[in-house]
Amino acid sequence: MQTSIVKKYANTPEGKTAESILRKCVHCGFCTATCPTYQVLGDELDSPRGRIYLMKQMLEGHEVTEKTRTHLDRCLTCRSCETTCPSGVEYGKLIDIGRHIIEKEVPRSFTERLTRQALISVLPNRPLFTALLKVGQAFKPVVPGKLGKKIPPKRTATPWPVNDHARSMLVLDACAQPGATPNVNASAARILDRLGISLRAAPEAGCCGAVAYHLNDQAGGLDAMRANIDAWWPSIEAGAEALVITASGCGVMIKEYGHLLAGDPAYADKAKRVAALCKDMTEVFADLSIESLKLAAKDTKVAFHAPCTLQHGQKIVGVAERYLREAGFELTTVADSHLCCGSAGTYSITQPELSQQLLGRKVEALEAGRPDVIATANIGCHLHIETGAATPVKHWIELIDEACA
The missing domain is CATH 3.40.50.1860 (Rossmann fold)
Structure with a gap:
């Protein structure tokens, strides 16, 4: 696809990345067949191809409106289109850039800004989220209808093994999982314990950065990434074999740390190292002899x-x-x-x-x-x-x- 990016964006890192991605798109439309929002709405502008066209117009200086932003907001960033695309269009990176730019061009209403700020403030904050969750669970029996159904049931973690093996791995506790489904990492720790590996969490590590980053607080998201790297680094230097992720949403984000922090000279190399160590539990299993389980x-x-x-x-x-x-x-x-x-x-x-x-x-x-x-x-x-x-x-x-x- 030919592009003509305006000077305002042409020489910026975002503009250059966006142009490179846009030029790969041949508008074949294969992505529409696997786009969930297009399947539901049937609107071309709610498909990856349509949104790519909207972002191209924006970067070429055309007028953007609330309607443009709505079509970008409706994208799930599921990246199913990337799996389907024969041209290798990195749509996930492009939609992040498009949303970041349009956030400045078309300011949101006070209510929308307040909702998004509340999400950024509460969800990544593990102690606050867990405390609010416990309050919700306590009152769940009297909370009516759909709101009550959205409150997760109370769960407890089964025992975490305390053996000190020669081999060790890190695990991300993240923000929501310890409060909502605390048994997941305990299960992972018990499995690895049976295989002679100690699984440890760094208490100082928190949200992977995805919540803030994908709600267009990209600076806040990057700060969360840096804080995690600082929390994990002593264990990495001490020989931790992997950073185990049991939430795939966090995994995909951490694997992009190297790309997202490439422009930060203080963290670029460390971010690449963390991204390389990051493994989903399926990948951890692939490197172990699980037959012994x-x-x-x-x-x-x-x-x-x-x-x-x-x-x-x-x-x-x-x-x-x-x-x-x-x-x-x-x-x-x-x-x-x-x-x-x-x-x-x-x-x-x-x-x-x-x-x-x-x-x-x-x-x-x-x-x-x-x-x-x-x-x-x-x-x-x-x-x-x-x-x-x-x-x-x-x-x-x-x-x-x-x-x-």
Whole structure:
């Protein structure tokens, strides 16, 4: 695609990156077939191809309006289009740039700014989020309708092993997961303990930076990334073999630290090192002899939901499913497994109607095979699917841990 970026953007790092990405797009339209919002709305401007055209116009100096911003806001950033694109268009990077620019060009209403600032202030703040969650859980029985369903049930973590093995790995506790699904990392720690590896968290590490970054507080997101690198660095220097991620949304973000902090001379090299050490639990398993776990699952049917951040962001497809089958679980067929569940970070809050439509489609597909449990690999998907499903939802690593037991 030919471009004519205006001087205002042409010589900026964002403008140069955007132009490089735009020039790869041939407007073939393959992306429309796998775009969740286009499937629901049927509007070309709510497809990757349409949004690319809108961003091209913006960078070429054409007028942008609230309508332009709305079409960009409706994007889930699921990156299914990247999996489909034959030209290798890095749409995820482009939409971040487009949103960052239009945020300055078309100011939001006070209500929208307040909502987004509340999300940025609460979700990445682990102590505050956990405290508010506990209050919500305490009052859940008397909270009416849909609002009550959005409050996750109270869960407790099973024991974390205390063995001090010669081999060690780091794990990200993140922001929402310790409060909402605290057993996930404990399960991962027990599995690795059986394989002779100690799993440790750095208490000073927090949100991966995705919440702020994708709500256009990119400076705040980058600060969160730097803080995490500082928290992890002593353990990395001491020989931690990997940074284990049990939330695929965090994983895809941390794997981009090297790119996002490339312009920061104080952190560029460290960010590359952290990104290289970052491994989803499926990748950790690939490097270990898990046959020694002697997995023996009970007669359980599982519907696996592959998060977009796992299959499209990290390009890890079919691996968790393979380990579940090897553990003895029976996996059901899930139609349109490439489509997003509608969680997409804060999307369920900023775009509730579209999110609910996508959730309804996803739950119908997951429950069609009458599973005993729905498994996933991301905290956001877990909590979102749980609000619409009659079937229990667990992290797949919890099921593997149960099969070990």
